[in-house]
Amino acid sequence: MAFSKIGLIGKYGDPSVAGALLRIAGLLKNKDCEVWLDASTAEHIPEHNLAIADFDELGQKCDLAITVGGDGTLLHTARSLVDHKIALLGVNLGHLGFLVDVSPEQLEKQLDEVISGVYVEEHRIMLTATIENANESDPRISDAFNDVVIHKWEVARMIEAETYIDGRLLNTMRSDGLIISTPTGSTAYALSGGGPILAPDMxxxxxxxxxxxxxxxRPIVLDGASKIEVLVRENPHSHAQVTCDGQINMGLVSGDKIRIERKQTRVRLIHPPEHNHYHVLREKLRWSEHL
Structure with missing residues (x-):
């Protein structure tokens, strides 16, 4: 499938992406593509002649969204556009990412291939976290592409929680927190915590x-259809919060129940045709260095 209606999103609040964005816009227009610039990104690019659209409009108008920045920019974009089911492509700014793998040096070639319909497409799962409290009528909800992290606020304090899988008790624990990760997030915070690396399409x-x-x-791998519930036990001396993708924060109080389950819609992630996940692992984790 070729693409002709493209949305551009830059790293939030970073004016240094302007040059790359304008270069990409020029390449796309030369191929007769319609191009829109994300409204928040446009605030940091004073001189341009591109049409502007917010995320909802981008989702309705575009068949491809291109992010310029790092993995964090793509995480934010994925959460914002996943319900529109449009494809996502990430351009890195000099550092290879796990998600953004179009390089500045190969930009024109790789962009031409993708726009022409020559690419690798992955469908990756996303999580939805729902916080419920008996004293609140409306639950708080957020999606996560990498992970949902339940963690403490205070230093040298633990939180106590019960974890249930499909309604059955897994354990009762005292710890600094809990990471519930997708395969995409298994190379992020979960890996630092001693978790396994999962194949991205699992x-x-x-x-x-x-x-x-x-x-x-120890870490435990579950079927993607599992419904996870975490109940924070009452403790007046400890406070916790839920963080999604390291970007969305929601405070917790004693007695809160956090439900985490797979989102019905998957993220459509686009890569250049030569994309190799294991090459990315070798480069990012330095497995290719001589001992």
Whole structure:
């Protein structure tokens, strides 16, 4: 499938992406593509002649969204556009990312291939976190492409929580927190916490404890269809919050229940045709260095 209606999104609040965005816009217009610039990005690019659209309009008008920045920019864009089911392509600004792999040096060639319909497409799962409290009528909800992290605020304080899988008790734990990660997020915070690396196209979720009080509590991989519930136990001396993708924060109080489940819609992630996930792992994790 070729693309002809393109939305451009730059790293939030970073004016240094202006040159790359305008270069991409020029290349796309030379191929007779319709191009829109994200409204928030446009605020940091004073001189341009591009049409402007917010995320909702981009989702309705475009068949491809191109992010310029790092993995964080693509995470934000994925959460904003996933319900519109449009494809996402990430351009990095000099540092290879796990998600953004179009390089500045190969930009024209790789962009031409993708626009012409020559690319690798992945469909990756996303999570939805819902916080419920008996004293609140409306639950708080956020999506996550990488991970949902339940963690403490205070230093040197633990949180106590019960974790249920499909309504059955998994464990009761005291720890600094809990990471519930997608395969995409398995190379992020979950990896730092000792979790396994999952193949990006797997339909699975991994739970990784953060500094658990019991050393017997190890990471566990679950089927992607599993419904996870975490109940924060009452503790007047400790406070916790939920963070999605390191970007969305929601405070917790004792008695809150957090439901995490796979979102019905998947993220459509586009890569250049030569994309190789294991090459990215070798480069990012430095597995190719000589000992």
């Amino acid at each position: 339909d699975a979720v991994v739970i990784v404890p953060i500094c658990p009080h019991s050393m017997s509590y």
